[in-house]
Amino acid sequence: MTNTASCPFHRSLPGDGTPLEPSPQLSEWRASGPLAPLDYQDGHEGLVAVRYDAATAVLQDPRFSMRPARMPVGPETVGGGTTESSAVPLELPGDLDATAHQSEQLNLLTLDGAEHAKLRRAAAPRFSVRQARSREPWIRAMVAEQIHQLRHRGPVVDLWRDFAMLISARTHCHVIGVPEQNFDTFVELFVEPSTAQQKYDFIRQLLIERKDSPGEDVITDLLANPELNAVEIEGLLRLLMGAGRDSVAYLIATAAVALLTNPSELAQLREDPERVGPAVEEFMRVGAMFVTLFARTALEDVVIDGVTVPAGTSVSASPVAANRDPQHWGADAEEFRVARDAFGHLGFGYGIHGCIGQQVARVEIREAITALLLAFPEVELLSAQQLEPMPFAHPVAVYEAGEVLVRLYRQSEQAHGRTVSAAH
Template structure:
C-alpha cells in the first residue's frame, strides 16, 4: 500500500495540448503511471488527479469525499485562471444579501443531507419518464430550428446557430420559463451577465409564475413546503446556468466526430435507430470535462491500494477514464456501434448530472434531424480540431465554432 502524498513524483499542472476528440497524451501517461498522480491547485494545495476508470468511479461515489473547499486545478499555462475559492460559474460581484445566501446553496458546493434535500426537490422533472414525455415537444422545436437553418444564406455554425438554441429552448421548457422570456434568458444565461442580474430575473419570474402553474420545475419548487425562498432562488440559478452548455457542446462535438469519420456517419445514415445507443459513444469520446470539480477527503481513504490522506483534494478526469484500456476495448477508436454505457461523460454518483435523461433526448433528436435534413452536410472548419484554452478553470473543453455547409443542392 502506498500513501498518495509519498509518491515519488513532482506535482504538475493540467496539459493543454488536447482536443475534445483527441485528448492530451499526457492523460494516458498519467493513467499508466498510477491510479493517482500529483496535481497542483490554484491556491497552492498539492493534491491529486485520478485518470483510471475504476479510481474515478470510486472517488465519485464515496461519501468520504466533500465538494468543499472548491479548489481549481492549475491550468496548462502554469497559473490559475479563475477564482479558486468558490465553485460558482461566475463571480458573485456585488450580490445583495439574499443572493449571497442563495449562492451558498449551490448544489455543486454541498454534501450530505442538505445536498440530498435540494437535489430531491428537482429530480422528478428529470426522470426517464419525464424525458420521454418531453420528446414530442423537443422534436417539434428542433424541426422549427431546422427550418430556420434553411433560411440562412451562409455556412452554418452548428454550435451557435443550432446547438445553443436547442439546448436553451429545452432548458426553458423543462424549468418553466415562458416563451416571452426566452430572449432575456439567453441574454442572461447564455451570454454574459452579472450574478445580480440573474437573481433579479429569477425573482421576477417567480412572482409571475405564482399564479400561473405548469408541469415544470418552477411550479414544483413553488409548491414545495420544505423549501424557503432563498433555497428556491439558489436552485434555479444553478439549474438555469448548468447543463445547457454541456448539451450544446455535445451536439457540436458529435457533429465534428461524425463529419470527420465518414464510415461512422454512413453507419448512422444507413440505420437511424442506431443513434440511440450511439449517444453514449458520443458522450464517451467527446466528454466535456477534462476534470470535474475536485473532491476533498474528509478522512484517510484507501482506493486501489493507495491511501489518500484527509484534507487532500482529488480531481477526477472523465476524459481519461472514458479511454481507459482496462475498461474499454480499443478505447481510442470512435465506434457508434460500441456498447458505451457506463461512460462517465455525465459524471457519476450523488453529483452526477441531474438532467442527463433529457440531455440524451436533445442530443439524439438534434443529430437525427440534422443528418436526415441535410444528406450532403459537410464540415468546413471546426475550432475544436486544434487545442483551445479551457472554457472554465475546472478544465472544460470549448466547443468553438463548427462551420458546416448544408449542401441542400
C-alpha cells in the first residue's frame, strides 16, 4: 500500500544554507521522508525529493515531464512575491525578434522525449569522454597561463573572478567554437548582463563567420548537421553559451574554499596531487551548486519510494540534499573527505538531462585545482562570501560562488617565482 503525497502546510526552500554547510532544514526534511512538500511560484503545491534514491528515481523516470517549467518558492519569494522564471541565467529585459522567439521555445532544459533527444544528440559529440581527454593539453596550457597572470596580479586575488571565471569562459569558447578575437564580446554578453536579443545577434554573426572557417567544435558540428534548421541551431547555441560556464567557475571556487577550510584534506592532495582527479567527485558532492534542479511534473500517478505522486504534481529533485543522504553515503555524509569514492553524486544532475559538459568540466576543475596547489604552496583563504548565506543566483535555487579572496604568496615568494620564470 502506498501513501499519497499531500501538503499539510506550506513550505519554501530555506535560505540559511551555504554551499559547504547546507540548511539544516534539508536534513530535517530528509529524515522525515523521501519527499517533502514544496510550494511553487505559480501557486502550485508540489514536492521536493530530498533522499538519494527518490531524487534519482524522479530524474530518470520518463513519466515525469520538464513542462511546465515551474520555479520553487524560495526565501526571496515567500509572501506572494515572484521571480521571473527562466531556463537560462537571468538577463536584461528586451524584445525578441520572431526567429529568436521561436528559438527560445527549443530549450534542452525544458524539452522531453524525441525533441530533447534530437538536440542533445547534435551537441553531445564534442562533450564526450574522448573529446574531454583530447582537450586536456589545451586546458592545461590555458590554466598555466591563468596561473602566470594570477602570480603577477597577486599577492591578494579573487579566485572566483580572477581565476575560475576566466578558466570556465575560455574553455567554453574553445569547445563551442567562439574565436579568441570574440572572447571579450562573449564575456560582455554571456558573463555580464545583456539582453537575449543581443546574444542571438552575436550567435548569428558567429555562424556567418564560421561557415567559411570550420573547426573542431560544436558550432561546426551544428552547421554540418542536416537534421537541424537555423532556429534549432541558434536556440541550442544560446543555451550552450549561457549554461554550464557559471557552474564550472562556481565549482572551482567552491572546491578551493573547501580545501582551504579543511587543512587535513588539503594536506592529502598536496602530498599526492594525482589524487585531485578522483577528489573532483567529492568536490561536486559536498559543494553542489543546485539546491534544486528544474522541476519535473508527473504525467500520471507515479510511486516514488513508497509515495504516490499524483498526476500533474511537480517534483524538484535536490542534489544538495541527496548528496548528503546518510542512507546512501554513510554516517559521515555531511563530512568533506577527498579520499571518498563519491562517484554517483548528483552534482552534475542525473539521467537524460544530466550536464552535457560534465566530462570537460571534470578536466577543468582538476587542472585548475592541481595547478593552484602546485603553484602556490602557501596560499591561504582571507575571506569568502559563500561562507555566509547569500541569495540564490537563479529562481530554480542555485548557490552563488561569491568573492573568494586569497593570499597567494608572501612578497619573497613572488620574487622567487619571477626568478624561476626568467630562468626558463
